[in-house]
Amino acid sequence: MKKKLVSVLLCAAMVMGMTAGCGKDSSEAEPEQQTAGGDGTAKIRMTYWNSEDTVKSLLEYLKEEVPDVEIEFQFIDNSNYDTVVDTQLSAEEGPDIICESPASALKHAKLGYLAEVNDLGAKYSDAGTSVYSYDGNIYALPGISWFEGIYYNKQLFEDNDIEIPTTFDEYIAICKKFQELGIKPLAAGLKSWEPMLKNSMAFVTADYLSTDEGKSFGEDYRNGEASLDGTWNEYLETWSQMITEGIYTTDMTGTDHDQALEEFATGKAAMFCSGPWDLETITSKNPDLKIDMMPFNGTKASDGWLIGGPGCGFAVNESSKNKDAAKKVLEAISTVEGQEAFWQDNQGGSSYLDGAEFELPEAYASAAKTLAAGNVYCPWNEWGDAAGAHETYGTEMQSYLLGEQDISQTLKNVDTEVKELLEK
């Protein structure tokens, strides 16, 4: 009898436990469904692939400027960002304000997920809005631009009487000088597909894509009318001196980005290709480091080139329940004060808003001319739906470095991937 009683009590406890759990869920769900707070504030959600630290000042500014809108910031890691946002959008549970890259903005615009923002977009320069346009409408507002150049150790250059190069040949020459002095010229984490991608593309930009001959390549490429193989080969053969002269070595595929940064920060290497996002890490590792940034160079002397483009584009979800609130926020961002607030945590980049100009930190002094000339370009931003193939370009360059294939095969592989993405 006792056994039966105990077993009945246990069963009852289990059942109660289950239903208690269910009950709690349904009562908790209700308040969450309200997107408007009881006191008249609208609640909107914003997603971004950089941490909240990079938009801290912006969010504070928005709290003051648009007090009737409450912004919930959601950070999603870069490696999952597109997948998570795509899933949310297709389930009609997307964020109200979406930070877009040019490629994802194009995809979402085509699928009808974004509201057009032409009126606000008119306040920005074409260079910023062109990569966020589709079918004659602007779908995202460009944020502070990002750029990548060559950080260099001023002390090592001064101590050894080495001057900043103005052409590619001069660059190879100074690298050789550093090698003779027993100093590693360039720290590179070639385990990642990024360094050789950006370095080689900067050279091709300087020598081809920025010239009259190559200006329309990007557009032709995304329309399927051009291919990398047969067009870029000669420029990449010249650029390959970076490999044949031992500046990029095969050993470097065993080093990743953080380790290369460490080599540069501790003075073991003279140069390191990177951008504003690494500056704080480098200077915190070595506060005594005198650091400056030089641009990439082509074969002919010029103001130099940086790889870069519009940073995150702020877009409004077409099916957002608080579209007006979201638009209000975008309006507040599209002012000089708004851009300044965003710039606070992203110093070095420039704003595309007409009339917003910022002081360039000292760490980028040698790239000032390049930035002023507007020589900041990101080739794959023009590849439309195939923009994602820039990763494949980087990994194929790794195979090229390791001697697995020649330039033609490397470019052919990228072309195949691009074709597949364009036909999707």
Next chain:
Amino acid sequence: MTKKRKLRPGELGKYFLFFILPALVIYLLFSIAPFLYTIYYSFTDYTDMNPVNLHFVGLKNYIKVFQTPLMLTAIKNSVIYAILLTGFQTMLGLPLAVILNKKLKTRNLLRAVFFFPAVFSSLIIGYLWNFIMSSSDFGLINNLLHQLGMGTVNFFTSKNALYSVILTQIWQWTGWAMVIYLANLQSISPDLYEAADIDGATGIQKFFRVTLPLMCPSVKIIVVTGLIGGMKVFDIIYSMTSGGPGDATQTVMMVMMKKGISDGFYSTGSAFGVCFFVIVLAISAVVTKLMGKWSEAIQ
């Protein structure tokens, strides 16, 4: 005290059903249903650009899988990885278990030391070995070599990157195999060893004639689970090489993530997944059959 009624066979069945129903529903919903959907999607043109208007495209996606060099490389790398890892796990784990079954003073400490790596997540192990094997001066191994005046050893070239990863996994998982073999070893009756001693068997003979045949159950477990787990490898590749350099360490799961999900080719990814399922099924069937033959030979 009430008299206990004699239970008829199968009478408690309906009560058991209620108890397993929740788990069964969850399993159907989260394992079986998605699997069936994957098979369905593999015959459609489902991509991230075409999420709702699905059309039946027959075997187009399967043909695409076999025409994509990356996917074939991934399958090849996964198979090499699975076979080498399982092979070394078994070959190293078994002698280790035998040695650590003998009466040693530090036996328990040694067992813990060898099993310790298996406790960590593969992600952590990946980042750790990344640092140890780095080509930069900060890499532990190369730092040592540089101090001894030797050149840099690059553990991540196209030819050896996969084997570098396999090395770290042999280090991590041999201890786990050892523990399972230990359990099996301890179930072997010492009478058999006494009988062998009486017959004048040497240590090696005892190992091959008594120990090994009776280890069949645990070897079967390690080999089958090791092969299946090896084919599914993801964490360690993601944290150590991200599939690089080039495509040297691309495996099935890495390619599935990249092509099937990130690039948005959902239908091709599904077809790839179904192919992968068939391959793993085939491997498991073959290995189970071979192991079965072995255990029959022993009985």
